[in-house]
Amino acid sequence: MDSKCIKFYNFGSPQDVLKVENKGIEPPNDNEVLVRMLARPINPSDLIPIRGSYSHRISLPNIPGYEGVGIVEDVGHLVSHHLIGKRVLPLRGEGTWQEFVKTSAEFTVSIPDSIDDFTASQMYINPITAWVTCTEVLNLRPNNVLLVNACGSSIGHIFAQLSKVLGFRLIAVTRNDKYTEDLLHLGASYVIDTSKDSLYETVMELTNGMGVDAAIDSVGGSSGNDLAFCVHPNGNFLTIGLLSGIQVNWADIVNKAKVNANIFHLRNWNKNVSVNKWQETFSHLIRLIDDQKLHLMMVDSKYDLSDVKKAIGVVETSKITKGKVFLTSY
Incomplete structure (x- = not known):
């Protein structure tokens, strides 16, 4: 089975270098989860690497995207099957600008039903x-x-x-x-x-x-x-x-x-922090959001993953958006 992904083979303007491609879905390894993505915000931190600012540590070709939310579709042999069907943030694994993302189970963050997809998908880079x-x-x-x-x-x-x-x-x-x-x-x-x-x-x-x-x-x-x-x-x-x-x-x-x-x-913080502390930090943020003490950006607009260039055009040309622009896979 194939899935859509966004890929770049050279550094440059996202409008010029991003390509929509198909890739095979590989089953998760022992301690991994496979997540079917739902929504991803477009952040400056997603676009800056595409332009080549961090070319010394980004290997090509590359799938961009640092955050997003999705549903666990499959788990490796060492991961509890109770995770299947759960909504999670699949972080610190593959780039999120694709339909299916694999990452280590310990770096997935479970999201309560009280938090919507678009809020959940923004909970990593900026809030942490x-x-x-x-x-x-x-x-x-x-x-x-x-x-x-x-x-x-x-x-x-x-x-x-x-x-x-x-x-x-x-x-x-x-x-x-x-x-x-x-x-x-x-x-x-x-x-x-x-x-x-x-x-x-x-x-x-x-x-x-x-x-x-x-x-x-x-x-x-x-x-x-x-x-x-x-x-x-x-x-x-x-x-x-x-x-x-x-x-x-x-x-x-x-x-x-x-x-x-x-x-x-x-x-660097990620590298040095224990898994317990990592999960605990997200728990703090989830509580703040649930208690209405922290509100993340509203939805400005949503684009299907394959319309990535149109979405980036909105991000880059709007002098002022009302909120975040999202790439979706519903």
Whole structure:
């Protein structure tokens, strides 16, 4: 039996290099599950590797997609048959932009019926990154002040909600005023629109000249450096993304801003975390979603997996979408 998959053989613009192909479905190995996919969000983190940003660690040809939700169709000899028919996130295995995905049973996350497919499919990259950076890496305490850029993004909306859950104060940075009301409603203490206000001056005004305790950068380049100089000496600067494609000036951040600077890669956390801790972290997020304390992005639009180029066109050309664009296999 064949199934559809999205594949690229060269790095480049997703519109140019992605191909819709058929592939055979192989049975799961001893400790694996085979999952029939239902829905996958399109994230920047899915598209950046296709363009070749991480070409040193991505082998070609490659099937993209880091997250999504589906139904367990088959299990290996060492896996409980009770998993068959269950809805799960099949993570850290094959790329999710295909109809059937295999992964290790220990890295599947069971999803309760209370959470819909489109929310479930977004529960990995952004929520886990936000939760781990706030609770483990920065170890934020009530009333700590956190500064985060690119807050109009999915993860920016999550940081705003976590500020309310964990009790820290969030100063959200955006490049326009489109998300100001949303971010304040979700939990941000203040939103700085850098098209109107000076970042440094506004932060100093809000912190009585002290600077913030920590900053999280998703952009890189000069935007990341500007953020670092708003952190008080010996505070923490963390980079989690590179939306601009340009590295920050690490020498300036360490030597002139005099902050503790680090990079957070989810894949490194994955490597070092125990399976129990991994599952426990998802349990926290499931509880927050069930308790209505964490809301992920709404559905902007849905496209069949084979319409991947049309879907990416919407992601890349929309100045502002109402939510996430999804690839579906219903």
